[in-house]
Amino acid sequence: xxxxxxxxxxxxxxxxxxxxxxxxxxxxxxxxxxxxxxxxxxxxxxxxxxxxxxxxxxxxxxxxxxxxxxxxxxxxxxxxxxxxxxxxxxxxxxxxxxxxxxxxxxxxxxxxxxxxxxxxxxxxxxxxxxxxxxxxxxxxxxxxxxxxxxxxxxxxxxxxxxxxxxxxxxxxxxxxxxxxxxxxxxxxxxxxxxxxxxxxxxxxxxxxxxxxxxxxxxxxxxxxxxxxxxxxxxxxxxxxxxxxxxxxxxxxxxxxxxxxxxxxxxxxxxxxxxxxxxxxxxxxxxxxxxxxxxxxxxxxxxxxxxxxxxxxxxxxxxxxxxxxxxxxxxxxxxxxxxxxxxxxxxxxxxxxxxxxxxxxxxxxxxxxxxxxxxxxxxxxxxxxxxxxxxxxxxxxxxxxxxxxxxxxxxxxxxxxxxxxxxxxxxxxxxxxxxxxxxxxxxxxxxxxxxxxxxxxxxxxxxxxxxxxxxxxxxxxxxxxxxxxxxxxxxxxxxxxxxxxxxxxxxxxxxxxxxxxxxxxxxxxxxxxxxxx
Amino acid sequence: xxxxxxxxxxxxxxxxxxxxxxxxxxxxxxxxxxxxxxxxxxxxxxxxxxxxxxxxxxxxxxxxxxxxxxxxxxxxxxxxxxxxxxxxxxxxxxxxxxxxxxxxxxxxxxxxxxxxxxxxxxxxxxx
Numbered sequence: 266x267x268x269x270x271x272x273x274x275x276x277x278x279x280x281x282x283x284x285x286x287x288x289x290x291x292x293x294x295x296x297x298x299x300x301x302x303x304x305x306x307x308x309x310x311x312x313x314x315x316x317x318x319x320x321x322x323x324x325x326x327x328x329x330x331x332x333x334x335x336x337x338x339x340x341x342x343x344x345x346x347x348x349x350x351x352x353x354x355x356x357x358x359x360x361x362x363x364x365x366x367x368x369x370x371x372x373x374x375x376x377x378x379x380x381x382x383x384x385x386x387x388x389x390x391x392x393x394x395x396x397x398x399x400x401x402x403x404x405x406x407x408x409x410x411x412x413x414x415x416x417x418x419x420x421x422x423x424x425x426x427x428x429x430x431x432x433x434x435x436x437x438x439x440x441x442x443x444x445x446x447x448x449x450x451x452x453x454x455x456x457x458x459x460x461x462x463x464x465x466x467x468x469x470x471x472x473x474x475x476x477x478x479x480x481x482x483x484x485x486x487x488x489x490x491x492x493x494x495x496x497x498x499x500x501x502x503x504x505x506x507x508x509x510x511x512x513x514x515x516x517x518x519x520x521x522x523x524x525x526x527x528x529x530x531x532x533x534x535x536x537x538x539x540x541x542x543x544x545x546x547x548x549x550x551x552x553x554x555x556x557x558x559x560x561x562x563x564x565x566x567x568x569x570x571x572x573x574x575x576x577x578x579x580x581x582x583x584x585x586x587x588x589x590x591x592x593x594x595x596x597x598x599x600x601x602x603x604x605x606x607x608x609x610x611x612x613x614x615x616x617x618x619x620x621x622x623x624x625x626x627x628x629x630x631x632x633x634x635x636x637x638x639x640x641x642x643x644x645x646x647x648x649x650x651x652x653x654x655x656x657x658x659x660x661x662x663x664x665x666x667x668x669x670x671x672x673x674x675x676x677x678x679x680x681x682x683x684x685x686x687x688x689x690x691x692x693x694x695x696x697x698x699x700x701x702x703x704x705x706x707x708x709x710x711x712x713x714x715x716x717x718x719x720x721x722x723x724x725x726x727x728x729x730x731x732x733x734x735x736x737x738x739x740x741x742x743x744x745x746x747x748x749x750x751x752x753x754x755x756x757x758x759x760x761x762x763x764x765x766x767x768x769x770x771x772x773x774x775x776x777x778x779x780x781x782x783x784x785x786x787x788x789x790x791x792x793x794x795x796x797x
Numbered sequence: 798x799x800x801x802x803x804x805x806x807x808x809x810x811x812x813x814x815x816x817x818x819x820x821x822x823x824x825x826x827x828x829x830x831x832x833x834x835x836x837x838x839x840x841x842x843x844x845x846x847x848x849x850x851x852x853x854x855x856x857x858x859x860x861x862x863x864x865x866x867x868x869x870x871x872x873x874x875x876x877x878x879x880x881x882x883x884x885x886x887x888x889x890x891x892x893x894x895x896x897x898x899x900x901x902x903x904x905x906x907x908x909x910x911x912x913x914x915x916x917x918x919x920x921x922x923x924x
Contacts, residue, residue: 481922704859710830761858765835766883 294755295354298347299772302337308344335774356699357568362725364652366671366702366714367460367509369539369561370568376632377564377625386624391616395601402600405617406592408627412576415630415638416535416555417548420584422591423559423576424618428536429462431556431575432503436470437610438554438579438586439501439530445586445608448528450500456486458510458706463503463534472500479708484510484664491520497527505534506547509706510664511649511671511716513541521551530554535578538562539719540645540670543638554579564629565622574622588613644719645670648726652717655730659737663709670718676703676711684740684747686711691758692739694751696732798917799824800891804867804907805916806849811891812867812907819868819904821897823855825890826920831857834886839875839896846872846899848906853896855886868906870899 321330339347357363363370380386389401409421425431436453443450452475453467464474475494478487485508495502502524507513514520521531533547533555539562541547547555559574560567567573579587589609590602602617633641646669653672657665660674676686690700690713702714717726739746751757803811809827813820828834836856846852846866853864876895879885886894901907911919 704832707860707862762833762835762884765856765858 291753291757292354292755295347295350297772298337298339298344299335299774301339301343301347304338306338306340306343308339308341361697361699362717362721362729363699364701364715364717364729365699366511366673366716367536367705368567368702369536369558369670369716369718370699371539371561371564371718372720373564373566373625374629374632377628380628381621381624386621389620391620396599399600401620402592402602404627405620405623406594406600408623408630409576409592411627411630412557412578415542415546416538416557416578417546418552418555418578419548419581420579420587421576422587423574423623424588424612424614425556425575425577426614426619426622427573427575428460428534428556428558428561429466429575430613431558431577432462432466432532432534433469434575434577434588434610434613435532435554435556435579436466436472436501436503438577438583439532440470440472441586441608441610442530442583443500443528449498450529451498453500454491454494454502454529456504456508457708458484458508459503459505460509460534460536463505467501467503475499477502479508479510482664483515484508484512484666485514485516486520488516488519492523495523495527495529497529499524499527499529501530501532501553503532503534504552505537506552507537507540507669509537509714510673510709511537511540511668511714512664512666513669517550517552525551530583536561537670540642542642543635543640544642548578548580553583559622559626563626565625572619572622574619574626576618576623576626586610590617592617641719642670645717648717648719648721649715651723652715652726652730655727656715656733659734660713663712671714671716673706673709674713674715675709676713679737679740680711682740682744684744686713688744688747688750689713689733689736689740692736692747692750693732695753696736698729698732799826799913801913803891804910804912805919806865806867806910807919808865810865810867812910813891814901814904814907817900818873819870819899819901819907820895821867821899822890822895823864823886824916828887828890828894831855831862832859833857834883837876837879837883837886837896839879840872842872842874844872845902846870846897864896866897866899867910868899868901869903870901872897873900874898 358370358372386401389398395402405423409423412421413419425434451473453472454475454477455463455467456477456479458479467474477494478490479485480487486504502520504514504517504520506517524531530553531551533552535547535555535557538557542562554577556575556577557563559565559576565574577587585606585608587609589606589612590604591606592600593603594600630638649668649670649672653662653668656674660676661678663673663675676689679689686703690703693700704712705714706712736747749758799805803813805811805824809824811822811824834855834857838854840846840852846869848866848869850866851863852866855862855864875897878893879896888894
């Protein structure tokens with residue numbers, strides 16, 4: 266094979282901790298299943314019909330019939346191999362390090378998966394009578410009590426199924442509370458470091474989203490700008506704590522106090538709760554509502570788009586507005602639904618949310634206990650700070666301060682060499698890592714946002730830091746290697762501009778590409794070319 | 798480096814008076830920060846825009862950002878060329894990449910905006 270394993274300064278790059286070999290040549294592409302089609306090939310055969318066949322023309326009117334479907338014609342083994350091959354290309358936290366800032370790809374202990382798979386839970390039907398699902402109701406009830414304890418906010422509903430869903434639930438409760446008290450409110454204050462879902466939530470609830478700036482030196486809310494914009498037209502301020510720069514908002518107690526003086530609620534976007542779980546309780550510093558992303562902090566799988574959990578936690582004052590029904594424990598020790606809630610904002614999801622997500626979170630919290638949860642927050646912060654210190658010289662920080670669970674590098678330092686953050690991210694793929702979040706938060710130009718999470722070992726963090734440092738060296742000494750990355754993936758650098766302007770999302774018959782049509786051909790070609 | 802015949806907003810829009818018409822676009826700094834622009838959404842001729850309020854959206858491979866009007870008035874024309882060639886915003890931010898032509902309802906609003914020298918200074922504070 267060609268040997269780029271020796272970098273230009275003559276030293277071998279660091280030994281990789283993972284198997285997705287750096288510089289092992291480009292992986293062969295997996296053809297589309299359509300390209301494997303052979304006319305007449307079948308994956309199974311049906312027994313002859315024992316009722317007389319009727320012509321399709323009699324069953325379907327003209328105009329509803331298609332003469333050709335262009336489905337791939339493949340054998341069962343073709344299908345199995347195709348999808349197994351694709352599945353092996355998956356990048357997941359179960360196989361590799363996944364330092365995705367803000368989106369938090371934590372490892373979820375298998376115990377929680379096992380409990381979620383217990384037949385007694387798995388075979389429940391959501392329409393069963395209450396008396397036959399007492400165990401499930403108890404899980405939901407107790408999870409809500411545990412979340413109340415963790416957040417310091419006594420009113421909890423596990424009904425919302427995503428972070429943004431929890432936000433909308435919370436801000437609709439804020440609106441209901443203001444209306445109930447006869448207060449007319451028009452605005453929601455949102456820091457410019459917020460997740461984009463915050464202003465979207467405010468707008469969906471009928472409020473104007475008003476942006477509050479951040480302090481360039483501390484990375485926190487611009488307190489003067491906040492004071493200037495806070496008035497009795499504000500329904501709420503939405504604070505992400507720690508914020509999206511991975512920094513704790515040290516003025517949060519004063520922010521809460523000033524907001525409350527004008528009847529403005531403080532909504533805490535709890536997406537980053539994993540940074541402080543078990544350490545501090547947001548309710549104690551004065552926030553009125555918080556949603557927790559169960560799929561970030563509490564062991565629900567995050568990849569693949571769900572199903573997630575966005576439990577909403579609120580003060581006693583706001584508790585009457587929680588989505589109905591709520592789960593209650595009766596005097597005789599049984600559990601049930603209570604829908605007799607005159608001030609409720611109503612139901613926000615069917616069947617009380619994603620029960621399976623709640624079940625995983627319940628298991629996670631109980632198996633770790635108070636001390637274990639404390640260690641989760643502590644190790645998340647320790648790991649992030651360790652990695653930050655190893656990288657801050659080579660990359661520079663957007664704000665140079667002790668971080669919480671994640672930190673933001675300022676990729677602008679490499680621009681003198683014609684290197685942008687995107688080039689660094691693409692090159693990381695060659696080193697066998699899923700790139701971190703880039704270009705977010707928007708306030709940090711050329712942002713590289715790294716979140717190692719609490720479960721990673723020092724060896725893993727060191728191996729990743731070594732790769733990042735090697736890339737910073739390459740950026741200065743041989744920048745073209747970064748411009749052309751990734752070198753190991755089946756397809757190299759994509760034209761993202763063309764992909765956005767002229768998306769081509771559908772395979773059409775007769776557009777077979779020139780590349781090898783079968784995996785065997787692709788491997789043959791690779792071997793002949795000396796790449797493997 | 799930024800044209801001296803334009804006025805600038807903190808949100809990185811520029812406005813240039815050409816007779817009775819105000820031409821509006823985004824600055825070179827803004828296009829550089831956004832990266833390759835893939836889509837621009839603009840208001841129709843005849844609608845009105847208000848100073849410091851959003852009038853459209855610019856979308857790049859990195860992010861979608863609101864556009865803020867540097868001046869109030871009636872939209873005379875939106876740059877139709879950006880429909881097929883949004884890259885003009887990157888290549889000619891002060892020329893072919895213009896976005897709106899507006900008839901200002903109060904030209905004195907421009908006095909509250911930064912001139913080129915002040916905008917250059919402002920950009921330095923963002924480093």
